[in-house]
Amino acid sequence: MYSVPFGKSQLTFDLLPGMRGTVVESKRLPILVDVPDAVRRALARPVNNPPLRQLAKPGDKVCLIFTDVTRVCPDHLLVPPLLAELEAAGVEDRDITLLCGTGMHRPSTAAEKVAKLGQAVVDRYRVVDNTPQSPDALANLGTTESGVPVLISRLVHEADLVVTTGMVEPHLFAGYSGGRKTLAVGAAGEATIAYTHGPQMADHPGTRLGKVDGNPFHEALTEVAQRGGLSFILNVVLDDNKQVVAVRAGQPEPAFLELVAVARDLYEVPIPRQYDVAVAGVGFPKDQNLYQATRAASYLYLAPTSVVRPGGCLIVPASCPEGVGHGAGEQHYYETMKRATDMHQLLSDLRRDGYPPGAQRAFFMAKVLADNPVIIVGAEHPEVVRELHMIPAADMNEALHTAVADLGHSDLDVLIVPHALFTLPIVRVQG
Numbered sequence: 001m002y003s004v005p006f007g008k009s010q011l012t013f014d015l016l017p018g019m020r021g022t023v024v025e026s027k028r029l030p031i032l033v034d035v036p037d038a039v040r041r042a043l044a045r046p047v048n049n050p051p052l053r054q055l056a057k058p059g060d061k062v063c064l065i066f067t068d069v070t071r072v073c074p075d076h077l078l079v080p081p082l083l084a085e086l087e088a089a090g091v092e093d094r095d096i097t098l099l100c101g102t103g104m105h106r107p108s109t110a111a112e113k114v115a116k117l118g119q120a121v122v123d124r125y126r127v128v129d130n131t132p133q134s135p136d137a138l139a140n141l142g143t144t145e146s147g148v149p150v151l152i153s154r155l156v157h158e159a160d161l162v163v164t165t166g167m168v169e170p171h172l173f174a175g176y177s178g179g180r181k182t183l184a185v186g187a188a189g190e191a192t193i194a195y196t197h198g199p200q201m202a203d204h205p206g207t208r209l210g211k212v213d214g215n216p217f218h219e220a221l222t223e224v225a226q227r228g229g230l231s232f233i234l235n236v237v238l239d240d241n242k243q244v245v246a247v248r249a250g251q252p253e254p255a256f257l258e259l260v261a262v263a264r265d266l267y268e269v270p271i272p273r274q275y276d277v278a279v280a281g282v283g284f285p286k287d288q289n290l291y292q293a294t295r296a297a298s299y300l301y302l303a304p305t306s307v308v309r310p311g312g313c314l315i316v317p318a319s320c321p322e323g324v325g326h327g328a329g330e331q332h333y334y335e336t337m338k339r340a341t342d343m344h345q346l347l348s349d350l351r352r353d354g355y356p357p358g359a360q361r362a363f364f365m366a367k368v369l370a371d372n373p374v375i376i377v378g379a380e381h382p383e384v385v386r387e388l389h390m391i392p393a394a395d396m397n398e399a400l401h402t403a404v405a406d407l408g409h410s411d412l413d414v415l416i417v418p419h420a421l422f423t424l425p426i427v428r429v430q431g
Contacts, residue, residue: 004317004418005283006378011317013396016404018411022275026267026423031243035074038247039081042234046250047258052082052232056161058090061097063159065187068102068129069112069285070292072242073167076118078234082163083121097155098127101164101186104193104329104357128155130187132357133328138189144223146216148196151189152228162228164252166235168259170267170424172295172302172364173197175212178235179256180225188224190357193329196220197360199351209303210268210424212260225252237262240419271425274309276412277403279396280316280420289325290388291333291361293318294374296420298361301368305427307415310371313403316420317377317396323384329358336362337388343370373406375399 002021003012015021032038044051056062064082067073079098086096098117100108107129114122121127130153131137139157141150156162164186168178173196185193196217201207206214230252237246237259246262248255280296287293297314300307308314324334336359340346343366350363365388368374374390376382377399382392393399404410417423 002416004279004281004416006317007287007319008284011378011396015414016400016410019400019414020412021414021416023416023418024269024271024423024425025418026240026269027265029239029245029262029266031239031245032247035077035244035247036081038244039077039234042247042249043081043085046232047248047255048251049232052085052163053089055232056086056089056091058092059095060091060160061095061158062086062091062161062163063097063099063156065099065101065156065162065164065182066116067165067167067182067186068100068105069108069116070105071167072238072285073165074236074244075116075165078165078236079117079121082234083125093125096125097159098125099153099155099187100127100129101182102130103185103188104132104190104327106325106327106330132188132190132193141227144220144227146220146223148220148223149191150224150227151192152183152224153187156183156187156228159229161232162230163232163234164230166233168235168237168256168263169422170209170299172209172298173201173207173217174221175208175210175215175218176260176263178259179233179252180221180230183228183230184221184224187228192224193357197357198354199363202360202363203351209299210264222253235259237266238422239266240422267422268424268426270428271307271415272428274305274427275307275312275415276309276407277313277315278308278415278417280314281418282316282318282420286421287318287320289322289330290320290376290379290384291325291330291358293320293376294361294365297374298364298368299420300417300425301372302364303425303427307425307427308372311407313373313375313406314368315375315377315399315403318379320376320379320381323381324388327358332356332358333361334388337365340366340389343389375402
């Protein structure tokens with residue numbers, strides 16, 4: 001029997017007779033048993049920076065950007081200690097704004113803000129969402145030397161001190177998420193997000209999972225964050241079970257890179273070959289909509305070497321109760337995919353014409369679907385799965401039979417990746 005996350009529970013299944021299964025998971029690192037204490041120690045000894053209570057001073061306006069509901073970052077453990085540091089520095093509550101870094105995702109609900117921050121924080125401080133499509137809410141900071149237009153929230157631009165939370169994990173564009181990204185995407189305007197997620201960036205050979213050095217997306221986001229005034233971060237690394245294994249605070253780039261080193265040791269796992277089929281587990285909250293859940297398929301396909309051979313199948317168990325998702329970016333993804341008739345043609349069109357923010361997910365999924373069918377298991381809206389040129393299956397048995405029919409034989413070599421967004425399989429180079 002095999003098991004992968006499904007919502008907040010597990011989906012257990014058997015392979016069909018004749019199939020061979022291999023499970024790959026990220027490595028094991030010791031968890032931080034007392035996370036609040038680890039956070040306090042990180043804040044007391046930040047990387048390449050004085051403590052936050054020494055950076056801040058009475059009268060400062062502070063913008064603290066935290067991650068949105070699509071990230072499992074434990075902000076409820078990170079934000080209160082940061083606020084305590086600001087209080088110790090003499091910063092008044094009225095001078096602090098907590099900004100949810102939604103990027104182009106939908107606004108957060110009141111309940112989600114409470115889940116992220118705790119009721120006491122929401123009751124005491126101003127908590128708002130980024131509004132990337134509202135010109136009046138954005139500050140235009142010009143263009144960076146590399147050509148990136150910098151539009152960020154006015155709340156960030158008008159602050160004397162900008163602080164972010166985040167989690168460092170594999171990311172299709174950034175190599176590793178976290179650090180600079182919470183501001184440079186989460187608190188950015190549509191034009192900045194569109195430029196950094198455009199086809200030239202997505203097609204660049206340096207824009208890869210697990211790659212930071214020589215990655216133009218990482219470099220662009222670093223420029224945006226610097227121009228936006230980011231001066232202090234508090235980031236974590238989580239294991240497969242969403243438990244904290246590392247925390248760092250301090251100057252954005254050095255603190256981020258220390259966590260990247262931990263993340264590489266945790267997430268990057270060698271596998272001996274490509275497989276016929278890969279089962280990509282997702283789980284809550286990423287499996288709430290297809291925009292997020294399909295990341296699992298693209299991560300396994302766009303690893304340094306795809307984990308599935310050309311023509312093989314990718315299977316993603318995900319209920320996706322929100323369908324494609326409700327944000328502007330999710331809707332751009334939906335409309336772009338829905339109107340396509342051929343994945344190769346879609347890629348050609350998007351390279352020629354560009355695409356709006358969010359439709360980069362369509363660009364990546366077109367790459368996947370041009371080589372490999374994707375089967376979504378247990379989706380509550382199968383008609384939407386079909387509109388996005390993927391195959392809905394009621395359960396794993398149906399999905400595996402579909403794979404057999406598609407590949408034409410039953411003795412399939414199957415890779416099971418229970419936590420596909422937290423595992424980066426590296427195919428060993430043969431010879």
